[in-house]
Each structure stands twice: as C-alpha cells, then as structure tokens.
Amino acid sequence: MSIRTSRRGSSAPTISDVARAAGVSLMTVSRVINNEANVRPATREKVEAAIAQLNYAPNPAARSLAGAAQIRIGMLYSNPSQGFLSEFLLGTLDQASRLDVQMVVEKCEIGDHEVEVARHLIAGGIDGVILPPPLCEAEAVLALLREAGVPAVVVATGVAPQEMPESAMAVQIDDRAAAEEMTRHVMTLGHRRIGFICGNPNLTASARRYEGFRAALEAVGVPFDEELVAPGLYTYRSGLDAAERLLDLAEPPTAILASNDDMAAATVAVAHRRGLDVPSDLTVCGFDDTTLSTTIWPELTTIHQPIADMARAAVEMMATVIRQKNAEPPAHRMLDYSLIRRQSDAAPRRRPRGF
Amino acid sequence: MSIRTSRRGSSAPTISDVARAAGVSLMTVSRVINNEANVRPATREKVEAAIAQLNYAPNPAARSLAGAAQIRIGMLYSNPSQGFLSEFLLGTLDQASRLDVQMVVEKCEIGDHEVEVARHLIAGGIDGVILPPPLCEAEAVLALLREAGVPAVVVATGVAPQEMPESAMAVQIDDRAAAEEMTRHVMTLGHRRIGFICGNPNLTASARRYEGFRAALEAVGVPFDEELVAPGLYTYRSGLDAAERLLDLAEPPTAILASNDDMAAATVAVAHRRGLDVPSDLTVCGFDDTTLSTTIWPELTTIHQPIADMARAAVEMMATVIRQKNAEPPAHRMLDYSLIRRQSDAAPRRRPRGF
DNA sequence: ATGTTTTAAGATAGCGTTACCATTATGGCT
DNA sequence: AGCCATAATGGTAACGCTATCTTAAAACAT
Known part of the structure; x- marks a missing residue:
C-alpha cells in the first residue's frame, strides 16, 4: 500500500519491490532467487530484469529468519605459505558475511590426520567444504568428501579442469x-x-x-x-x-x-x-x-x-550449490592473473653473451 | 500456546521462552539483553537467571531484521608480522559472524596516509574501529577517531591501561x-x-x-x-x-x-x-x-x-559498546598468555662460567 | 471434448526480534 | 490523602523473507 513505511531510513529494495516491478507475486521472485524449479523461463527473465534494474540483493537476515536453513561451510586449511592464509581469509570473511553463511574454519597439519579432521567436520554437519592449498590436493580428503556426499571446492589447484573428476568444483588461475x-x-x-x-x-x-x-x-x-x-x-x-x-x-x-x-x-x-x-x-x-x-x-x-577474489568465488559457488534445490552441474572458475611490475626487475648489467 | 510450533526442528530457546521462564513480558527481556535503562534491578536479575538457565542467545538474524541497525565495525590493518594477521582475522571472522556484525576490513600502509584511510572509513559510516598492531599506536589515527566520536579498541598495544586515555578500549596481554x-x-x-x-x-x-x-x-x-x-x-x-x-x-x-x-x-x-x-x-x-x-x-x-581470542574480545567489546544505549565506561581487557615449551630449548652444552 | 494429472503462480502465516505506543506501578509534592 | 511526573512494564505491529497450502493454467490421456 504505502510507498515506504520502513522504520529505518534504509531504502534497500525488498523482494516485494521486485515483485511489483516485475508484475508477479512475491513468491515467484523468491523462487527465481533460489533457483527453484517450476518457473516459466519468460517469467524468470522478467523477474531477473527487475532484480537487475532495482539492484536488488536479498536480505540475508530475513532469509535465515524465515527458515532458510543456515548454511555452514567448512574450510580446512593446513599451513599454506605465510601471507596466503590472511588474504584468503579476508575474501572468505567478506563473502561469507555478505551471503550470510557461517564459516567453520579448521586447521589441520598435513600428512598427519587430515582425514580425521575432515571426518570430524562432516560429522559436525557441514554443508560443504572449501579446500585451499595444500589440502586442495589431498586425495584422501577429497575421496572422503565425495563418499559422504559433501560438495567441495578446491582453490588454486594446478590440476587442469578437464582432468578433474566430474563432481569437483574449482577456482584457480592459469x-x-x-x-x-x-x-x-x-x-x-x-x-x-x-x-x-x-x-x-x-x-x-x-x-x-x-x-x-x-x-x-x-x-x-x-x-x-x-x-x-x-x-x-x-x-x-x-x-x-x-x-x-x-x-x-x-x-x-x-x-x-x-x-x-x-x-x-x-x-x-x-x-x-x-x-x-x-x-x-x-x-x-x-x-x-x-x-x-x-x-x-x-x-x-x-x-x-587474486587470492581474496578466489576465496570469495569459492564461497559463492559453495553457497549457490547448497542453496539451489535442483542440482546444476558444478563449475570450474578460472580467474585472471596479472603481472605486477615493481622495483625488483631491470635489464641485466652487462649484455649477456650472444646478445 | 503450543509448546513448540517451530517449522524447523531447531530447539534454540527464544526470547519468549525466556520471558515465560522469568515471568515477565518479552519486551522486558529485550531490554535486559540490550542493557537498556528503566528495568528494576530485581527484574533484571530474574531475567538474567532465566537466560543463564535456558542458555539463551539472541538470534542475530531476527535481531537485525527487527531493525536493530546492522552494526558495522571497521578494522584497519597495516602489515603486521606475517602470521599475525591470519590468526587475527580468524578470531574476527568467528566472532563477527556469531554476533552478526559486519566487518569492513581495510588495509593501509603505515606512515603513508593512514589518517586518510581512517577518514574514509569514518565517512563510510562505521560504528567503531578495531586497530591491531602496528596501527594501534598511530596517534594521529586515534586522535581522529576520538574527534569523530567513533569508539576504537586497540589490540596488543604495550601501553599500560592506566596510561591510556579514558576513552580508550584495549585488549592486550602482559x-x-x-x-x-x-x-x-x-x-x-x-x-x-x-x-x-x-x-x-x-x-x-x-x-x-x-x-x-x-x-x-x-x-x-x-x-x-x-x-x-x-x-x-x-x-x-x-x-x-x-x-x-x-x-x-x-x-x-x-x-x-x-x-x-x-x-x-x-x-x-x-x-x-x-x-x-x-x-x-x-x-x-x-x-x-x-x-x-x-x-x-x-x-x-x-x-x-592468544591472538584469535584477543580479536574475538575486541569485536565483542566493540559490539557491546555500540549496542548498549546507556553508555558504560569502556573497558580494558588483559588476557592470559602462556609459555609453550617445544623443541627449541635445552640446557647449555658446556656449563657456563661461574656455574 | 472431457476429465485428470502436472506445472506455474498466488495467498497467507509465521520466523525471533525490536520500535513504538499504551498502560500500570512508584514515589514525591502539596 | 490526592495528584502528577516519572519509572517500569506490557501489547502489537512491523522487519524481509521462505514454507506450506491453495488456486489457476497448461498438458496430457482417454
């Protein structure tokens, strides 16, 4: 009825704004957002256009309140090279709060009992696991996860997409x-x-x-x-x-x-x-x-x-896969790298032989 | 009426469970939780007892939905020693998601333009700032924050509590x-x-x-x-x-x-x-x-x-100060350290002189 | 064509909390 | 004692979303 009865000044568009703009009911919008079945492609498009136009993003608090089971993503890390982890966490933190997923971060020494730790994580009722290097190549862990039916996304692996098992999701650079x-x-x-x-x-x-x-x-x-x-x-x-x-x-x-x-x-x-x-x-x-x-x-x-971006992408992929009811093929994502020139390179002092 | 009409199986106690147990209205409980004024001490105690007994924790999603303005805490970091940051982030991430506060993490090279970055953070409408070392001792930044009325908690500073300005909050070890x-x-x-x-x-x-x-x-x-x-x-x-x-x-x-x-x-x-x-x-x-x-x-x-714990404590202090309406004196928190004995120490080989 | 199943969309009722207003105790003054 | 300001409580309506049920439309079989 009223244009804006919001108690707080915030003017973030809500799901009903989108519904109105698209000329559909609010439930249809919800279905589109959650990638559920039984929405005609034409309708879906209409809704998506409205979403894009209004720059709508679902309110995570409302979402989880309304009963969308809180999703929990595990992250298993061993000791990566110093500095990698903080970047990675930065991205994870950012995206997790944006997407309202709970992260369960667990450390485990590699070679030791990584499988046990993974098992513990699964037992804890995790919906998916993110594996940064070096654990992204721990075959035993991956096998365990596959067996348990827990989706995993590996980050920064060197394995080429076409060589990975069908079920695997990955984020990497070339x-x-x-x-x-x-x-x-x-x-x-x-x-x-x-x-x-x-x-x-x-x-x-x-x-x-x-x-x-x-x-x-x-x-x-x-x-x-x-x-x-x-x-x-x-x-x-x-x-x-x-x-x-x-x-x-x-x-x-x-x-x-x-x-x-x-x-x-x-x-x-x-x-x-x-x-x-x-x-x-x-x-x-x-x-x-x-x-x-x-x-x-x-x-x-x-x-x-782009370590932080890779982490963000991993969290996003995971959340999407978990939330969407009708399974879609898992994806690989190849992000762009770039050469950053700073002060540690220069032409050689003496012309090398044969130049 | 009904004992449990919840749609999901979750049996986490709600604010009304507490209200019932304490024999007060649900609003009174809310007031106690949020440290608001105008609650008689006796009542407050009753409610607190009920909370403790039920092991109640407020549902952050509902809280933020209901209009408790989403609080945003900035964290400004420069390059601390390698490894410190990841630990710190781990704690931050953990507590932030638990308390449903949004973290805005920003990096800034020290000595360079840290004041500008801080100013930018303030302009972005932050409710408080956490400063891990080495920024925890950047006087210019602290002054700016004080001036702008933005609360700050410094972590791992060496400044003794009694030497800090009244307004400062700190988490540290001895x-x-x-x-x-x-x-x-x-x-x-x-x-x-x-x-x-x-x-x-x-x-x-x-x-x-x-x-x-x-x-x-x-x-x-x-x-x-x-x-x-x-x-x-x-x-x-x-x-x-x-x-x-x-x-x-x-x-x-x-x-x-x-x-x-x-x-x-x-x-x-x-x-x-x-x-x-x-x-x-x-x-x-x-x-x-x-x-x-x-x-x-x-x-x-x-x-x-306990870097992660210190980060957790910092986030918690910040959240508490921001959420509670009636100002309470800011706190210092001194956490415990401990000596971890591993393999890098032993008695000297030859008895040193005069032994 | 007609009935029956399937698919697509809408209506409505919460989820657990706080904002806001209404109401009831409490205490201090004449 | 009587009255008013104030402190302490309670009631109710959002907040933005999803579950669940219902209804309308389309697809299919007979």
Missing part, C-alpha cells in the same frame, strides 16, 4: 600461462641466463609454473640449462637454500624467478648478504603478490594471484 | 610479565649468557618485552651485557641480521630470545647455516606462537599470545 608471461617479461628485459626456484613438488600448481617457465624459454629459443633450476618448498627457508645454490654457480643467473613471493624474498635477502644489488645486479621475481611482496625492499615484481 | 617468564625459564635451564632480539622500537609492546627480559636478569642477579641485545623490527629479515650479529660475538650467547617468532625462525636459520644445532648448541625462543612456530624445525618454544 599458473602455466602466468609463469610463461613472467618468463617472457624477464627475457624482454634482456635476460637469458634465468634461474628458477620450484615450488613444493607435491602440488600440481608447482609443476604448472615450471612448465610455463620451460615453455617461454623454448618459445624464444633460449637453451635450457638444468643447473639453473633449484628445488624449493614455497617456504622462505627453502628459498634461502635455493638462492645460495643458484648464486654459487660458476656462471650465476642474472635473473631469478621464484615460484612464490616468500622464496623471492629469501632470494633478495641472499643477494643482499652477498653485496649484490637488486635489481641492478640481479633481477628477482615472485609469484602470488602476497603482502610480503610490498613489505620488503625492493618491492617485488610478481604475478598477482 | 608483555612484560611474559618476557620475564620466558627469560626465567631459560635461566632455569642453566643459561646465563642470553641474547635478546628487540622488536620494532616504534611499538610500546617491544619495550615491554625488553623490560621483562631485563627484569628477570636483574631478579636472578645475572649481570646485564649490552652487546647481547640486538635491534630488530619483527621481520624475518631483521631477525637474520640480528642473529648474525649475536653469533659473531667473541663470546656468543648460549640462548637467544627473540621478540617474536619470525625473528626466532630467522635465528634458527642462521644457526643452522653455521652448523650449530638447535637446541643442543643454541637455545632459541620466540614470542607470539604464530603458525610459523610449528612450521619450522625444531618447533619453537614460545609465548602463546
């Missing part, structure tokens, strides 16, 4: 392409003798990044030298060792690409200890664009992996 | 006592030549930890040697430098206490590089008990600072 772009960038600067620090070999994303590095080299016709590849584990500590090893080479690289920011930061530390200036004596590039990359000096040139 | 306990612990093990790596000198908590170290030494009568104190910044990198310096000493320490885990981890790395075993050749202790302390090997003996 690690291979990103590493390739970074390598090309460094070659464009003039580097030819490029060191590479690998990530944890247990994670497929590490392999993808390495592949990208090799691919770029090959594409440009730079011969591959195995001694320029050092193993790493994504930890700062492993980066220290890898950097020492690369810089101890008879003919050391003029640029080092690390598979993440932590190891890149370690490389910078080693270079400085040896009196090498970064970037004029050595170019160092990271990967992930965690807070660390702008905390150290010089700030790292790195690949921006 | 850094001085914790450091003192850690130092005593190491001395009990038999160490007398003990190195100390300071934290960022801009933060008062660093001074408190240093004071605790000095106090313990003095209490036991161990002479203080200035060269055993190295400056640090809470970063891994600064820990590397400090450790090198301490171990380069003509008569190096048999134990090193770092003001946080990051620097302790760095110390372990330096020791290993030099072929020293931890703990048999060198005892290393951290502070904070971040995830890092169990990630490295050997796992660190450290002071457990």
Whole structure:
C-alpha cells in the first residue's frame, strides 16, 4: 500500500519491490532467487530484469529468519605459505558475511590426520567444504568428501579442469600461462641466463609454473640449462637454500624467478648478504603478490594471484550449490592473473653473451 | 500456546521462552539483553537467571531484521608480522559472524596516509574501529577517531591501561610479565649468557618485552651485557641480521630470545647455516606462537599470545559498546598468555662460567 | 471434448526480534 | 490523602523473507 513505511531510513529494495516491478507475486521472485524449479523461463527473465534494474540483493537476515536453513561451510586449511592464509581469509570473511553463511574454519597439519579432521567436520554437519592449498590436493580428503556426499571446492589447484573428476568444483588461475608471461617479461628485459626456484613438488600448481617457465624459454629459443633450476618448498627457508645454490654457480643467473613471493624474498635477502644489488645486479621475481611482496625492499615484481577474489568465488559457488534445490552441474572458475611490475626487475648489467 | 510450533526442528530457546521462564513480558527481556535503562534491578536479575538457565542467545538474524541497525565495525590493518594477521582475522571472522556484525576490513600502509584511510572509513559510516598492531599506536589515527566520536579498541598495544586515555578500549596481554617468564625459564635451564632480539622500537609492546627480559636478569642477579641485545623490527629479515650479529660475538650467547617468532625462525636459520644445532648448541625462543612456530624445525618454544581470542574480545567489546544505549565506561581487557615449551630449548652444552 | 494429472503462480502465516505506543506501578509534592 | 511526573512494564505491529497450502493454467490421456 504505502510507498515506504520502513522504520529505518534504509531504502534497500525488498523482494516485494521486485515483485511489483516485475508484475508477479512475491513468491515467484523468491523462487527465481533460489533457483527453484517450476518457473516459466519468460517469467524468470522478467523477474531477473527487475532484480537487475532495482539492484536488488536479498536480505540475508530475513532469509535465515524465515527458515532458510543456515548454511555452514567448512574450510580446512593446513599451513599454506605465510601471507596466503590472511588474504584468503579476508575474501572468505567478506563473502561469507555478505551471503550470510557461517564459516567453520579448521586447521589441520598435513600428512598427519587430515582425514580425521575432515571426518570430524562432516560429522559436525557441514554443508560443504572449501579446500585451499595444500589440502586442495589431498586425495584422501577429497575421496572422503565425495563418499559422504559433501560438495567441495578446491582453490588454486594446478590440476587442469578437464582432468578433474566430474563432481569437483574449482577456482584457480592459469599458473602455466602466468609463469610463461613472467618468463617472457624477464627475457624482454634482456635476460637469458634465468634461474628458477620450484615450488613444493607435491602440488600440481608447482609443476604448472615450471612448465610455463620451460615453455617461454623454448618459445624464444633460449637453451635450457638444468643447473639453473633449484628445488624449493614455497617456504622462505627453502628459498634461502635455493638462492645460495643458484648464486654459487660458476656462471650465476642474472635473473631469478621464484615460484612464490616468500622464496623471492629469501632470494633478495641472499643477494643482499652477498653485496649484490637488486635489481641492478640481479633481477628477482615472485609469484602470488602476497603482502610480503610490498613489505620488503625492493618491492617485488610478481604475478598477482587474486587470492581474496578466489576465496570469495569459492564461497559463492559453495553457497549457490547448497542453496539451489535442483542440482546444476558444478563449475570450474578460472580467474585472471596479472603481472605486477615493481622495483625488483631491470635489464641485466652487462649484455649477456650472444646478445 | 503450543509448546513448540517451530517449522524447523531447531530447539534454540527464544526470547519468549525466556520471558515465560522469568515471568515477565518479552519486551522486558529485550531490554535486559540490550542493557537498556528503566528495568528494576530485581527484574533484571530474574531475567538474567532465566537466560543463564535456558542458555539463551539472541538470534542475530531476527535481531537485525527487527531493525536493530546492522552494526558495522571497521578494522584497519597495516602489515603486521606475517602470521599475525591470519590468526587475527580468524578470531574476527568467528566472532563477527556469531554476533552478526559486519566487518569492513581495510588495509593501509603505515606512515603513508593512514589518517586518510581512517577518514574514509569514518565517512563510510562505521560504528567503531578495531586497530591491531602496528596501527594501534598511530596517534594521529586515534586522535581522529576520538574527534569523530567513533569508539576504537586497540589490540596488543604495550601501553599500560592506566596510561591510556579514558576513552580508550584495549585488549592486550602482559608483555612484560611474559618476557620475564620466558627469560626465567631459560635461566632455569642453566643459561646465563642470553641474547635478546628487540622488536620494532616504534611499538610500546617491544619495550615491554625488553623490560621483562631485563627484569628477570636483574631478579636472578645475572649481570646485564649490552652487546647481547640486538635491534630488530619483527621481520624475518631483521631477525637474520640480528642473529648474525649475536653469533659473531667473541663470546656468543648460549640462548637467544627473540621478540617474536619470525625473528626466532630467522635465528634458527642462521644457526643452522653455521652448523650449530638447535637446541643442543643454541637455545632459541620466540614470542607470539604464530603458525610459523610449528612450521619450522625444531618447533619453537614460545609465548602463546592468544591472538584469535584477543580479536574475538575486541569485536565483542566493540559490539557491546555500540549496542548498549546507556553508555558504560569502556573497558580494558588483559588476557592470559602462556609459555609453550617445544623443541627449541635445552640446557647449555658446556656449563657456563661461574656455574 | 472431457476429465485428470502436472506445472506455474498466488495467498497467507509465521520466523525471533525490536520500535513504538499504551498502560500500570512508584514515589514525591502539596 | 490526592495528584502528577516519572519509572517500569506490557501489547502489537512491523522487519524481509521462505514454507506450506491453495488456486489457476497448461498438458496430457482417454
């Protein structure tokens, strides 16, 4: 009846505003929002148009009050590289509150009893689970989840979409392409003798990044030298060792690409200890664009992996799948990365041989 | 009328259950919950008893639906030591969803334009702000907030409660006592030549930890040697430098206490590089008990600072202050720390001089 | 064509709380 | 004692949404 009888000043559109605009009943709008069956496509479109036009977003409080069972999403994390977790939580926190889902966050040491922890989570009556790395590749956990019929979305796995089981949902970036772009960038600067620090070999994303590095080299016709590849584990500590090893080479690289920011930061530390200036004596590039990359000096040139956005996407996918009554095929989502150029790269000091 | 007409099976007690149990109207209960005036103490007690007995907790969804303006708490963070943020977010996330407050998290580089960012947050219509370190001591930001009448709670500051302005709320641990306990612990093990790596000198908590170290030494009568104190910044990198310096000493320490885990981890790395075993050749202790302390090997003996709980407490204090109509004096909250003994400490190998 | 099932849409009644107004005790003054 | 201001309570209507039931329309079978 009345245009606006709201007790608070807020003028956020409600479901009845949408219903009026679309010329349907309020229940129909509710059905569209919740992706329920038995709505004619034409009607659905009309409603969706009205929603878009009014910029309507359902009020989560009302929703859960009205009995839409509160959904609870578990997040199981082990120790990812420092800095990853906070970014990830930031995104999770944000989206969870926006979508009114309750997050149950649980830590578990990997290799230890991750299956038990997962089982505990399931027993706790969780509606779905989000798995950031490195747990996103814990086969035992995934199998358990599949068995229990609990949907899971894995984040930042290196496994290609087409190689994943049908039931899996994933959010990721194209690690291979990103590493390739970074390598090309460094070659464009003039580097030819490029060191590479690998990530944890247990994670497929590490392999993808390495592949990208090799691919770029090959594409440009730079011969591959195995001694320029050092193993790493994504930890700062492993980066220290890898950097020492690369810089101890008879003919050391003029640029080092690390598979993440932590190891890149370690490389910078080693270079400085040896009196090498970064970037004029050595170019160092990271990967992930965690807070660390702008905390150290010089700030790292790195690949921006939109960790917070990935977390947001994961929560959203999960919530959608859980809420919608009629099952839809689970999705993969490939987000965009970007190369962020900061102060840790430059052309090599002396023109490398054959230039 | 009916005992339970609920549509869902949930049997969580509601406000009317409490009202019935206390023999008052539902409105009176609401008033008690919200700490409103005009409730006779006797009545309040009756209601509180009923609440306790039924283990009642208000339904946040209903609350916010019914018009209790959705409260929004800002959190302003700069780059704290790695690992701190994720713990902190974990606690924040948890409590925020439990209390149904919306968190607006904003990052800002310190020293740069923190006041602008704070101003922006205020303009965005925030009801309160939480400041973890290092921003908890940014005087300019605090002044701005005070001026704007926006309540703030600072977390993990080293400023003693009695030295804080009246209006301030704070959650902290007794850094001085914790450091003192850690130092005593190491001395009990038999160490007398003990190195100390300071934290960022801009933060008062660093001074408190240093004071605790000095106090313990003095209490036991161990002479203080200035060269055993190295400056640090809470970063891994600064820990590397400090450790090198301490171990380069003509008569190096048999134990090193770092003001946080990051620097302790760095110390372990330096020791290993030099072929020293931890703990048999060198005892290393951290502070904070971040995830890092169990990630490295050997796992660190450290002071457990309940970061997540502190975050939870901060959110709760904020929510309480904002929601309650009749102002109550803002509070300080001192949480308990604890010494966690893991594998990085041991008795010194050779009995130190004069033992 | 007619009846019967299926599908699409609407009506209505809560969900648990607070806002707002009405009502009833309480105490302080003449 | 009587009256009024005020403090302490209670009643009721939202808040924005979904469950559930009902009705109307469409699809199907006979």
